Amino acid sequence: MKSISLYTDRKSVLHSLDPINKLYYIAFAIFIPIILPSIEISLACVALSFTLLISGKVFTKTMPAFGVVLFTLLTVILIQGLFRPGNATILFQAGPFTMYREGLLYASILSLRVINIVSSFMILVLTTSPSDLVDSLVRKGMSPRIGYVISSVFQIIPEMMAAMETITDAQRARGMETEGNLRVRIRAFFPLLGPVVLGSLINTKERAMALEVRGFNAKSPKTYLLDQKQYRFSTVIQWGILFVIGCAIVWRLAS
Amino acid sequence: MKKIIVENLKYKYPLTESLALDNLSFEVEQGEFIGIIGANASGKSTLCQSIVGLVPHFYKGAYGGTVIVDGLKVMDHAVSDIALKVGIVFQNPFNQVTGSKLTVLEEIAFGLENIGVPQTEMLERIETVLELLNIAPYRERHPFDLSGGQMQRMAIASIIAMKPNIIVLDEPTSQLDPEGAEEVFQAIHRLSEQGITVIMVEHKMEKIAHYCNRVMLLQKGKMIDFDTPEKIFSRDDLETYGVTAPVYTRVCKALDLKIPGTDYYPVTLEQASRVLGGKIK
Incomplete structure (x- = not known):
């Protein structure tokens, strides 16, 4: 079955950790550079995230995401470096444009924060299977309905895409142009919408009924077929992360 | 013991003019195998859904009369409560897969998890239905990777595992090939032999005649006849109701x-x- 999840199945310590730990790490990656806004701390955080990604054997998988992010960050660097109010120290000049030190420094801190946040999300997405994440969250008390929505999306969207392909093929078999320049493609798109959208609505109604008769809305407490996956060091990791964030706040307030 | 008692049931879907079910009254005994036949839009599916409570709770709409299923008055109970007494299997096996589980085993467990069955009992029940419906070899497969017949048997297994006393099947084999359909019929037959009350909508009249104790003939929401297959299929006016013997x-x-x-x-x-x-x- 096709999958739209980015999860990459590898053997690593990162893969065997509780998904909740990775959520804590995301909080860590967001807050630490904000609490301690020096460029050294940001660099250290990025280095840590990258080390984790490499240890999870998924670093190469992050490249497409970073491609997009770095392109956006390039515009930030240019604009801040050239036009930030308070720019004073000239770094270099290229034609009519002057690059300033202050703006560049500010832009680098900003960029490092973004890279750090993106990498922390990548750690979660690339090394955690969606069903494990949902399972952990539901057992922690998240509503099973929200859990269902998250985990079913990963299966039902590929099914919808397969249905769409079948409909495209059927229309092509009846002589509709579906390939060629942009105009042809756009025109081929509209006849698809009817069957795909209406079909999904009908399917959704039937699936809702099927869920309903299987006690989806039952009030009784839920039980589980599979035992909760046993993760090691979860408490240590989670308290450790909280402790470091706490220390960072204290350090910031003291200095 | 009467399992289903329907009295003067009338129902109209929201935003429609005519009655989908028009003054139906009948009773079904425990262990009976009932067939429901009739032309398209004669109210077969609506009747099925009124027994499990989807009519009126899921659709709303105008509702009159009473339906009592295994002692529960459908109007006064939520679908999830009625689901413990009566299960329903729909036409399209595909749309009955939850889409949130990764194996057949977990898929069957979905309903049991929702109604809070303890883990050990859950495993026992699942083993029993896997054997009963002959799908034990596929237990670790991904639900969407099954064939139509296997998927429909999984859907039936998921319902049977919840141990309803009554099972309603709404054209369970219409989208299956003859082999898949036969597998499903035999599975239902085994359930019927175990004393489960079965209500089935089906267009394959040979199958209805073979398996059913009594057959209900519907037309435009009205009950024309409810009797043994021999009496129903010997009617001279059968063709006018869109049914071929x-x-x-x-x-x-x-x-x-x-x-x-x-x-x-x-x-x-x-x-x-x-x-x-x-x-x-």
């Missing part, structure tokens, strides 16, 4: 051969061959 009945009707001692034509292969036995060598 089993092939055995049609052959014997053409030859004017009735079941000895009755006024009715044979409806199954066995009955027909007994009647024809002496004539065709």
